[in-house]
Amino acid sequence: MCISTSAFAGGYRVALQGEQATGMGHAGVAMTESAEVVFFNPASMSLLTEQTHISAGITIIDSKTKYQNTAANVAAETDNPYGTPLYLYYVRKYDERISLGLGVYTPYGNTVEWKKDWPGSHLVNNISLKTIFVQPTISFKANNKLSVGFGPIYVNGSVEFNRNLTTGLTENGNRSNVTVEAKGITDWGMNFGVLFKPAEALAVGINYRSLVNLNANDEKANFENIPDTFKSTYPADTTFDAKLVLPAELTIGISYNLNSSTILAVDINRTYWSEYKSLDLTFANGAESNNLRNYNDVNVYRVGIQHKLSNALTIRGGAYFDSTPISDGYHTPETPRNDSTGLTAGASYKITKQMEVDVSFLYLMFKEFKASYDYIDDNNPATLDTSFKGEYISSVKAIGFGLNYKY
């Protein structure tokens, strides 16, 4: 399975886990409309109307980042492949109180491809992170006002990363570089939700998704174009250990029925990025590469509205403000983005009583900004690089297609 996605403002979290939610600014912790609840709030599974709900979707992301440095008179831009996060959710009523479900989704990913040997190549030439989350889920309806839901998550991730060793080291004119590649690294997490309905028109949701640590052990590393006398320090075909952090998230939100055909949803999401302090690699020969990140916890504010135009057609709109977890001085070109504002739109159309198709659109707006990474790994004996800086501007746009089936 190949899931390749692009990072948004928030590090490498890709918030596109349901086309209906995406249409509403990705607000959904208190929505109870489709099987998307498996991800957004497992508690709501018990509130779905039919015996069985299935949702599936795919989003196509086009992302680009431009870099320039006026002092050095140089510019570069990424050539990222389209990102395609996808999901599949299944919910089945066991009885009036209990529902069972399964979710498969891809909330973290990052593919950034700069031109090889570009000015920031000592930080990254290209990076590709892929994760897949599989979540069997159960929900329990305590009474008409309160439901809870829970699911363990099995996570499988892969990462591939290439950068040049320094700004200067070469062998026969070719830049010395390192590729690390870890495949099929796994961990467990969990997804827990509560839904409270104090009134018929109002729902309050809380969702917590736990921290996942992907530990790579004895995975592949390869140093290329290394001068002979550095080959014992930087061997070809070696191995490395590293830990990749997929941070926890807490979301609290409400949905409110403005009238019989219109629902307003507001979410506040907190992502606990502060777990991501440093990307530390240890190679088989004991050599270390320590890359400080020092991310901060961030809040994302989401608002969305859904309006039923007719029995068949529903339209949606939304917006969110996504702040970057990266502090000044820690901006690496592997996740180069700053704060952004997202505008979304979407629609669903009922083809039959059972089947509904979704479409969603997302446009993320970024301002250009000056940034630097000032903590370049100084374990490196080849040269003492100090700081990499410049101006960045990014754009992200996405279009998604979903299918809902209930019976």
Place this chain on the structure above:
Amino acid sequence: MMLKKNQIFKVTGLIISCAVISACDTSFDKPVGDVSYSNGTADFSKFVSIGDSLTAGYADNALYLSGQENSYPAILAQQFAKVGGGSFAQPLVSDNLGGLLIGGNENSEFGNRYVLNAETKSPEPITGTPTTEVTDVLPGPFNNMGVPGAKSFHLLSTDYGDQAGLGAGTANPYFVRFASATNTTMIADAAAQLPSFFVIWVGNNDVLSYATSGGIGTDQRGNINPATYSSSDITDPTAFAGIYTQLVSAFTTANADVKGVLINIPDISTLPYFKTVPYNAVPLDQTNADDLNAAYTAYNKGVTALLAGQPDEVAKRTITFAAGQNAVVISDEDLTDLSGSGLPSMRQATANDLLVLTSSSKIGTPKIENDQTSIWGLGVPLEDADVLIPSEIELINTARLAFNNTIKTTADANDNLLFVDIEAIMAELSTTAGIDYGTGSITAIYATGGGFSLDGVHPTARAYSVIANRIITTINTGFSANIPAVDPGNYTTIFVK
């Protein structure tokens, strides 16, 4: 709903069109390169640079092909080409080894370039047989008239390009390779091209050859006849001033409208060659320190007795070692000569002494094979050639500041001439932070700083590009031009074996 229906459709339409098509592609307010370049008041159609190794693109103790391709004049010419600059010919060597063949023979004085052995952490010449034959004279003319080793007065010497003088040392193989005639001069070949723009960067070797040889030469102050100088001497500032005037007027006479840039001479103490080897980094344990102290007891006693009236010199000359890091013992010809009493002129080094880079491979090794009492810098003093003592440094700086005064005064006196203060640039490079060139930085730390090649004297290609950028900045300001800078990150630093 507060919004009107057509407003909703507008916003929705915008989001959809941004998401689906490229209508909202983002770009910088001021993208680099999005300006029109201009030559201002200068004419770059015929650019000639003249000077020494620094002009030639010399690095890593050799003149090799990629070094020449990245010489600062070549980088300038490449940027000048964007504003009407013409072609720029260089007397390219035949390979990337850099060694010279003279009549088919390799020559130890002109060996291959250095590469860093990362295992021994030392530079060593790259292996390979050089292919650049000095006697194969290249047809010119050449825009880059940089000749490694050239001193100011060599630019006026009619012997300098005559291969008959190679053995006698009156000729320079690098100039022999491309001199237009056996009796021409460097400045004649430069001026004959009728340059519209020139750069002169000479005078480095007028002090540097004295400095790199550890001050074994003579300060020729007061002797205005360079024909009588030896190779490691310091040029007389009056002679330098006279020569410098002739060089500039050779260009201004050939073309009255010519414009140019004059570059001064850096402080040698900013070069890794003189700032890498610490004066006090010899580690000793207590036993070794005790043994050495015992060995110097007689010397210390003798000095104390013979220099009873000079407590300062006694203190300076008293040699003591302790466990830990110790200052090396050096020869100092400025000390009172007590050789008649069998006491050599030696003392322990201080922070005011500059040990040359080559002394690092000598310190700690025995002078006499297997004789552990003859360790250089401990049991026996380092030689005059290994260290610049304060009096030598002062001679260098006195002459250099006089040269720099000449250069600055010459530039200031002529509106068509600009001055580039490389002394300040090299001083900036030698700070802890080094020079920030935009996408990164370089420092003067030997081997790892990225600013200096492995000979410790000459810049890397990256530092040459930084110098070119600084010259471009000066030209842009002084001649109302708009010439783009290059990205130094694109240029190489040192090479590892």
